[in-house]
Amino acid sequence: MNKADFDDSIEEFVRDSEDNLIDEKKAISPAVIGLRIFESPIVFVGAADDEMFREFASKDGIGKSLQGPFAWLPTAKSVISVFFPFTDAVKVSNRADKLEPSSEWLHARIEGQMFIDKATKYLLAYLEKSGYKTVAPSIDQRFWSKTAFNPATPHPEVSFTSNWSERHIAFLCGMGTFGLSKGLITEKGMAGRFTSLITELELPPNPRSYEEPYEYCIKCGACVRRCPANAISLEKGKNHMICFAYLNETGKKYSPRYGCGKCQVGVPCERKIPKRI
Numbered sequence: 001m002n003k004a005d006f007d008d009s010i011e012e013f014v015r016d017s018e019d020n021l022i023d024e025k026k027a028i029s030p031a032v033i034g035l036r037i038f039e040s041p042i043v044f045v046g047a048a049d050d051e052m053f054r055e056f057a058s059k060d061g062i063g064k065s066l067q068g069p070f071a072w073l074p075t076a077k078s079v080i081s082v083f084f085p086f087t088d089a090v091k092v093s094n095r096a097d098k099l100e101p102s103s104e105w106l107h108a109r110i111e112g113q114m115f116i117d118k119a120t121k122y123l124l125a126y127l128e129k130s131g132y133k134t135v136a137p138s139i140d141q142r143f144w145s146k147t148a149f150n151p152a153t154p155h156p157e158v159s160f161t162s163n164w165s166e167r168h169i170a171f172l173c174g175m176g177t178f179g180l181s182k183g184l185i186t187e188k189g190m191a192g193r194f195t196s197l198i199t200e201l202e203l204p205p206n207p208r209s210y211e212e213p214y215e216y217c218i219k220c221g222a223c224v225r226r227c228p229a230n231a232i233s234l235e236k237g238k239n240h241m242i243c244f245a246y247l248n249e250t251g252k253k254y255s256p257r258y259g260c261g262k263c264q265v266g267v268p269c270e271r272k273i274p275k276r277i
């Protein structure tokens with residue numbers, strides 16, 4: 001199997017899967033029946049023995065908790081990162097109201113994540129069937145992630161971290177750099193979702209065409225102005241606690257769904273790497 005085979009396989013899955021569409025039974029309103037959540041994905045590859053995994057481990061934040069590829073799969077050769085951009089219908093719908101998430105965005109956040117989990121299982125099975133042992137941390141039993149400090153949960157000592165981070169892996173694979181709002185800016189922008197796989201399949205790694213973690217962010221401040229919770233500042237970036245509290249409020253209102261994403265739409269990095277002026 002080569003990279004083109006893998007790309008074709010996920011492209012086809014996104015195009016043909018019924019789970020990428022909102023059906024009548026799930027739709028919040030008639031206007032979203034038939035909504036397509038994701039457009040064509042992009043795929044980047046990193047080496048399992050990339051030095052950057054060691055650098056992550058030596059830094060505060062995610063680094064302290066992140067387990068490198070060999071902890072998940074001792075025979076790992078490659079790490080594959082996949083970004084699924086939201087469709088225009090999802091992105092554009094969430095620009096209009098300054099406070100409330102659009103119905104399309106709420107579906108994209110919740111049913112969208114269900115789709116990502118299915119796509120991840122599909123890719124895992126595809127690689128395994130081709131003879132390559134593979135682990136997908138996001139759906140692996142060993143995966144954990146924490147939001148706020150909570151003494152009643154495993155790893156009570158940490159907050160807003162996990163033992164695998166899709167955006168950090170995408171950064172390592174050369175897919176893009178972080179923005180002020182802490183999303184990852186890729187060639188297809190920031191608005192979308194990620195998954196990744198650790199596999200025995202050896203693929204050529206993509207080069208990282210950047211040196212700094214925030215290189216693609218032009219510090220325009222649009223996400224600061226868009227955030228209804230004032231969770232982002234030019235000086236300090238995003239405050240996870242404020243954002244988390246705001247998302248919880250949307251959960252009370254739109255249960256069983258929640259979402260905001262105003263910092264990812266109507267901004268220069270919504271669908272591309274923004275140009276510096």
Ligand code: SF4
Nearest residue numbers: 179180217220221223
């Ligand atoms: S909106 Fe501007 S400041 Fe915010 S992440 Fe995007 S490029 Fe950076």
Ligand code: SF4
Nearest residue numbers: 227243260261262263
């Ligand atoms: S998701 Fe909403 S509350 Fe959180 S940082 Fe983005 S705009 Fe602000």
